[in-house]
Amino acid sequence: MKVTILQFPGTNCEYDTQHAFEQLGATTEIVWHKAESLPSDTNLLVVAGGFSYGDYLRSGAIAKFSPVMKAVTEYANKGGKVLGICNGFQVLTEAGLLPGALKRNDGLHFISKHHALKVENNDNIFLEKLEQGDVVNIPIAHHDGNYYINEAGLADLEANSQILLRYTNANGEIKNPNGSVSSIAGVCNKSKNVFGLMPHPERAMESILGSDDGVKMLEGFLAL
Amino acid sequence: MTAIVNVSLKAGVLDSQGKAVHHALDSLQFNGIEDVRVGKQIVLKLTETDKEKAMVEVTKMCEEILANTVIEDYTIELV
Numbered sequence: 001m002k003v004t005i006l007q008f009p010g011t012n013c014e015y016d017t018q019h020a021f022e023q024l025g026a027t028t029e030i031v032w033h034k035a036e037s038l039p040s041d042t043n044l045l046v047v048a049g050g051f052s053y054g055d056y057l058r059s060g061a062i063a064k065f066s067p068v069m070k071a072v073t074e075y076a077n078k079g080g081k082v083l084g085i086c087n088g089f090q091v092l093t094e095a096g097l098l099p100g101a102l103k104r105n106d107g108l109h110f111i112s113k114h115h116a117l118k119v120e121n122n123d124n125i126f127l128e129k130l131e132q133g134d135v136v137n138i139p140i141a142h143h144d145g146n147y148y149i150n151e152a153g154l155a156d157l158e159a160n161s162q163i164l165l166r167y168t169n170a171n172g173e174i175k176n177p178n179g180s181v182s183s184i185a186g187v188c189n190k191s192k193n194v195f196g197l198m199p200h201p202e203r204a205m206e207s208i209l210g211s212d213d214g215v216k217m218l219e220g221f222l223a224l
Numbered sequence: 225m226t227a228i229v230n231v232s233l234k235a236g237v238l239d240s241q242g243k244a245v246h247h248a249l250d251s252l253q254f255n256g257i258e259d260v261r262v263g264k265q266i267v268l269k270l271t272e273t274d275k276e277k278a279m280v281e282v283t284k285m286c287e288e289i290l291a292n293t294v295i296e297d298y299t300i301e302l303v
Contacts, residue, residue: 057289057290061289061292062289065289093294094292100294101292101294101295103233103237103240103295104241105240106238106240107240108240108241108244146240148237148294148295149294179240
């Protein structure tokens with residue numbers, strides 16, 4: 001199982017992500033954004049969190065034109081598995097690989113805390129180790145995490161079970177920290193090979209550090 | 225020629241910054257404000273001298289990068 005992790009100028013979660021997947025027994029490689037191709041043995045491509053290009057213009061807007069993104073789009077279109085975490089989610093929506101967009105949090109503040117999330121759909125490789133309705137405790141750390149999609153788009157997401165996770169309280173009741181449409185924390189594309197979420201499962205790998213619920217999430221990819 | 229591009233959130237997409245500014249204006253007792261929208265302005269100095277060609281080019285820029293048309297609208301003014 002080989003995980004390739006993208007690194008843009010301003011990415012800052014690539015080493016946490018690498019550590020998390022190596023803890024699960026995967027081999028990893030960090031690839032700089034100037035690369036024009038991805039390692040041929042890649043089983044999972046992760047667009048890691050951070051502040052690519054300083055979030056200039058819009059979060060993820062400049063990163064989508066990095067040389068490596070052409071290879072990423074080709075990889076995704078061929079069915080390759082892609083996971084975007086936080087800024088990675090923003091990059092994937094900007095690049096059109098995932099539906100919707102991420103706006104400034106409704107409260108206008110940067111939010112950094114642990115948050116409960118409810119698993120909405122697990123008929124995908126990412127969340128298949130979890131049950132529908134499971135509540136996980138995962139850190140969030142974002143300024144632009146307010147997911148937006150129009151009504152028709154939301155109906156599409158619902159109809160194709162593309163909503164992965166919703167922000168809730170520990171009992172699984174909706175609790176929305178940032179104003180996201182329908183309290184959405186993560187989605188996937190229609191073919192269920194491209195995944196994006198604002199919370200950071202790679203920061204929830206050790207119970208001594210607050211939560212190890214990220215293990216159950218990232219583990220899903222080990223089958224690759 | 226100069227192109228002035230104004231980008232703002234679409235009508236119907238909640239503008240939380242606009243709301244906060246509206247609230248601040250209210251507390252300063254500026255009355256009679258119905259709504260506040262905050263956007264951004266991008267000013268481009270172009271070498272192109274043909275207005276029509278410039279408009280086509282800048283529209284392309286807006287669609288590809290300057291605006292995210294999922295949530296934003298844009299207007300272009302050439303001067």
